[in-house]
Amino acid sequence: MCGITGWVSYDRDLTREQPTIDAMTETMSCRGPDAAGTWVARDAALGHRRLAVIDIPGGTQPMSVSTPQGDVAMVYSGEAYNFTELRAELEARGERFTTSSDTEVVLRGYLQWGEAVADRLNGMYAFAIWDARTHKLVMIRDRMGIKPFYFHPTADGVLFGSEPKAILANPLVKAIVDIDGFREMAGFIKTPGHAFYKGMKEVVPGTIVTVTKEGIRERTYWRLETKQHTDDLETTVSRVRELLDDIVRRQLVSDVPECVLLSGGLDSSAITALSAAQLDIPVRSFAVDFVGQTENFQPDDVRATPDTPYVHDVAEHVKTDHSDIVLDHRELADPDVRRKVITARDMPTGMGDMDASLYLLFKAIRAESTVALSGESADEIFGGYKQFHDPEVQLADNWPWIEMFRKTDMTGLDSPDSGWNRLDLPGYWREKYTAAVAEVDRLDTEDDFTHRMRVNSYLHLTRFVRMLLDRKDRMSMAVGLEVRVPFCDHRLVEYVYNTPWSMKTYDGREKSLLRGAAKDVLPESVVRRVKSPYPSTQDPAYGKEIQRQVRDLLAEGNHRVFDLTDRKWAQSLATVDEVTGRDRGALERILNMAVWLDIYRPEMVS
Incomplete structure (x- = not known):
């Protein structure tokens, strides 16, 4: 796991631009705290910050190979989990390796197969290869979009980076945001290819982007396709378990300390138990908790039970070496933590205290481990969220999670917040929803309801999950922690996506296939537990603290944030006696926006 950046320019000599390349690379220092390096030629410059995970002494980047026709150089972020098999195949084809790293496997795989190396990779990755033999840049991103990857076309080439901040460090680019950028940020969807900053683009997951003097070309090498499922139920459950093992x-392959993230839900518990079965030593597990949360927990429409009792059941059942990371309201509301979160995310989006707690959890884990396995994405794959099971939402002609948010009054978008009301989010949702649904092919044998649930699954797997994967990546890499997401293996995603909804709910509950595949290694309490999202603090002191911070912001005078949000509304939120969850979200949004404006000083255009 690392941070990458680069610059291709066909009209200037980039050997004279070393300070700019260094500045772009330095923005990725949190992603790669172990080493830094650049590779610069006339037309291309590459920068890399390394988090050493595989082959500590030998995996230095940028990595290059000299050929009679010119150098081939690469910067790479992520992991190729099948690199051992690929290395053996490449050696049989005559390739000779100088390191034990997966990075070199990917580079030499490109020498053998060209862009088709992407088809052979199993993993999470974002990498760029400058091929001096053809004066071409090749950028490739993993199928599910686990690793972030952005680029910005220029008049004579392109800039790229793991995060927008690397691109914004180049003087050719300004931080400009238009109304579509704000719509994308506030709309709870992640449109493929869309980036928050004007002129910037995201490398679409499963896509290869090539840059030559003639221009930029994008080609899809993988997409989620509709296929007939022919296995019976027993075979399907067995196949899911076989894939998970x-x-x-x-x-679990790593040359550095690793652990698992444990929430006590079915997803993370399954990963924890399966990891424990693979290791000869107790697996290290970590969970987040809040001061007084378990003792004073109040069930609501979103969370029926606290996590900690289930976490401890799993830890005891599989004998993990477990630690609870317990946070209080002051840590969650700390302005310095908020600043780090917004800097990591590059935009004022966020999930409030859940972003802060995730950042603090990862920071605590990083003191003891470098790699963590997460249960992220199982809900999107197996159908775990409430919106998958609500009859009204199932058939609604809209994004399922937006419909569910509206039912539970969670969006906070009907406030008198003048900035947000100008966005016309309902219109934006309709436009993007129609385009997304059109991407889904239908089998001749599918009835209307089965196809509708396929569409809902597709929307979650291509829009919703990418928001959460981006959040997970940004919060973890902000502290130099590599988080792996086993459920995003494309083989599992393809298989379960094409399994009929009736099989996904064969026991009348959510995530039936996962429960059936993993129940033999889990405590009964977790097998029976109803889905509960990532936890949020219930401490009223947190709401009071962010109210105080908004009052301080109001006292500053004419902060730019009040060009985007209604000052009177902010005053009413900051003085209300009881802070509801809806109010809390609005207060957090005001603070996030203010911090982002202070850090990035963007230009905003209509």
């Missing part, structure tokens, strides 16, 4: 085995 193989995926976890591959993702």
Whole structure:
């Protein structure tokens, strides 16, 4: 796991631009705290910050190979979990390796197969290869979009980076945001290819982007396709377990300390138990908790139970070496933490205290481990969220999670917040929803309801999950922690996506296939537990603290944030006696926006 950046320019000599390349690379220092390096030629410059995970002494980047026709150089972020098999295949084809790293496997795979190397990779990755033989840049991103990757076309080439901040460090680019950028940020969707900053683009997951003197070309090498499922139920459950065992085995390969993230839900508990079965030593597990949360927990429409009792059941059942990271309201509301979160995310989006707690959890874990396995994405794959099971939402002609948010009054978008009301989010949702649904093919044998649930799954797997994967990546890499997501293995995603909804709910509950595949290694309490999202503090002191911070912001005078949000509304929120969850979200949004404006000083255009 690392941070990458680069610059291709066909009209200038980039050997004279070393200070700019260094500045772009330095913005990625949190992603790669172990080493830094650049590779600069006339037309291309590459920068890399390394988090050493595989082959500590030998995996230095940028990595290059000299050929009679010119150098081939690469910067790479992520992991190829099948690099051992690929290395053996490449050696049989005559390639000779100088390191034990997966980075060199990917580079030499490109020498053998060109861009088709992407088809052979199993993993999470974003990498760029400058091929001096053809004066071409090749950028490739993993199938599910686990690793972020952005680029910005220029008049004579392109700039790229793991995060927008690397591109914004180049003087050719300004931080400009238009109304579509704000719509994308506030709309709870992640449109493929869309970036928050004007002129910037995201490398679409499963896509290869090539840059030559003639221009930029994008080609899809993988997409989620509709296929007939022919296995019976027993075979399907067995196949899911077989895939999970193989995926976890591959993702436990590391030359540095590793652990698992444990929430006490079915997803993380399954990964924890399967990891424990693979290791000869107790697996290290970590969970987040809040001061007084378990003792004073109040069930609501979103969370029926606290996590900690279930976490401890799993830890005891599989004998993990477990630690609870317990946070209080002051840590969650700390302005310095908020600043780090917004800097990591590059925009004022966020999930409030859940972003802060995730950042603080990862920071605590990083003191003891470098790699963590997460249960992220199982809900999107197996159908775990409430919106998958609500009859009204199932058939609604809109984004399922937006409909569910509206039912539970969670969006906070009907406030008198003048900035947000100008965005016309309902219109934006309709436009993007129609385009997304059109991407889904239908089998001749599918009835209307089965196809509708396929569409809902597709929307979650291509829009919703990418928001959460981006959040996970940004918060973890902000502290130099590599988080792996076994459920995002494309083989599992393809298989379960094409499994009929009736099989995904064969026991009348959510995530039936996962429960059936993993119940033999889990405590009964977790097998029976109803889905509960990532936790949020219930401490009223947190709401009071962010109210105080908004009052301080109001006292400053004419802060730019009040060009985007209604000052009177902010005053009413900052003085209300009881802070509801809806109010809390609005207060957090005001603070996030203010911090982002202070850090990035963007230009905003209509």
